Amino acid sequence: MSTRSLATCPAVFAEMAAHFEGLPAGTLVREVWHTHTKKQLRQFLRRADFADRVREELGYLIPQVYSEHLRTSDYRIRWIPIEDQPEAVDAFCRVFDRFNVYTTLNRYPLSYAQARLEAMAAQYRLWLAEQNRHIRKMAAGIPVLQERLTEAEAAIPKGCHVDLAFDFDAGGEGRSGQLADLVPGVLRLLDFCNLYEVPHQLFFSGGRGFHVVVPYTTLAQPLAEDNHLVNRRVAELIQEETGDLGIDWAIYSSRRQFRLPNTRHQKSGLFKVALQRSDLEAGVEHILALAHSPVPVPPAADRPF
Numbered sequence: 074m075s076t077r078s079l080a081t082c083p084a085v086f087a088e089m090a091a092h093f094e095g096l097p098a099g100t101l102v103r104e105v106w107h108t109h110t111k112k113q114l115r116q117f118l119r120r121a122d123f124a125d126r127v128r129e130e131l132g133y134l135i136p137q138v139y140s141e142h143l144r145t146s147d148y149r150i151r152w153i154p155i156e157d158q159p160e161a162v163d164a165f166c167r168v169f170d171r172f173n174v175y176t177t178l179n180r181y182p183l184s185y186a187q188a189r190l191e192a193m194a195a196q197y198r199l200w201l202a203e204q205n206r207h208i209r210k211m212a213a214g215i216p217v218l219q220e221r222l223t224e225a226e227a228a229i230p231k232g233c234h235v236d237l238a239f240d241f242d243a244g245g246e247g248r249s250g251q252l253a254d255l256v257p258g259v260l261r262l263l264d265f266c267n268l269y270e271v272p273h274q275l276f277f278s279g280g281r282g283f284h285v286v287v288p289y290t291t292l293a294q295p296l297a298e299d300n301h302l303v304n305r306r307v308a309e310l311i312q313e314e315t316g317d318l319g320i321d322w323a324i325y326s327s328r329r330q331f332r333l334p335n336t337r338h339q340k341s342g343l344f345k346v347a348l349q350r351s352d353l354e355a356g357v358e359h360i361l362a363l364a365h366s367p368v369p370v371p372p373a374a375d376r377p378f
Contacts, residue, residue, distance in 0.1 A: 085134040086194045092133045093154070093186045101157040101234070102186040105176050105333070107150050107169045130164040136197060154186035166336055171344070171367070174336040177328045179233040180289065182296065192225040232296035234289040237304045238331065240324040242282040252281065252357045258319040259283050263350055265315050272373040275353075277360050279338035279345040284331075288373050301325050335367035347371065
């Protein structure tokens with residue numbers, strides 16, 4: 074993709090394209106998105122300096138900060154590609170006040186971001202034509218723009234790496250709703266990881282559960298479309314050894330959304346925070362107290378075994 078191919082869209086698309094073109098060829102990217110209610114949105118998104126704030130944090134603007142997207146009752150920025158670097162992800166979280174920010178477990182090649190941006194630009198062109206369909210020339214071009222959008226979306230690469238994650242959800246079907254009831258299953262999984270020296274990270278979700286994440290590098294994954302299904306099979310094999318862990322199997326779906334660490338849960342107001350085994354053993358009240366503020370996230374390779 075080149076910035077020239079986006080010349081008919083606002084400069085913001087070309088700015089984003091130039092950013093990704095400037096990254097090293099081997100860079101992996103992930104997707105992030107956020108949502109605020111309209112009431113919360115008024116607190117900061119409509120400030121005069123918001124565009125400057127976005128550019129300062131990310132290094133480029135994103136198209137959804139413009140006024141036409143602020144009229145919906147539940148404002149969303151969906152699936153913005155960003156390089157898979159802690160500082161880049163944290164910058165996105167800061168832009169949106171660490172509130173309701175999500176990602177997926179997927180890591181894509183740089184070509185994914187480039188193709189996704191082309192699709193975003195095609196979607197914008199179609200939206201613009203539909204908003205001006207009262208102009209005969211614009212209305213006549215809508216079928217062509219719809220076809221171009223379909224082609225752009227079909228060109229997005231689907232192969233990716235996927236972290237192996239375990240979701241313990243107290244609010245799932247057949248669950249008691251009590252966090253404490255999840256702890257035995259989490260501890261058995263941690264015992265398994267420690268026994269086989271599997272790098273992992275442990276999180277309180279900020280809501281009703283816990284997450285344990287094993288980085289995709291541990292499994293030496295190739296780029297593939299079905300790594301989420303491979304991960305499900307790995308989880309099944311682990312559970313055959315550990316016994317029933319009580320995990321939510323819905324996490325092994327493609328592009329499953331996953332709250333980013335150190336961002337706040339909309340309902341509870343608590344942060345998703347990194348934990349140590351000792352935090353689990355200290356009890357739920359201790360964990361809830363920790364989640365009132367962000368906690369530094371150690372790399373999975375630095376976990377004590």
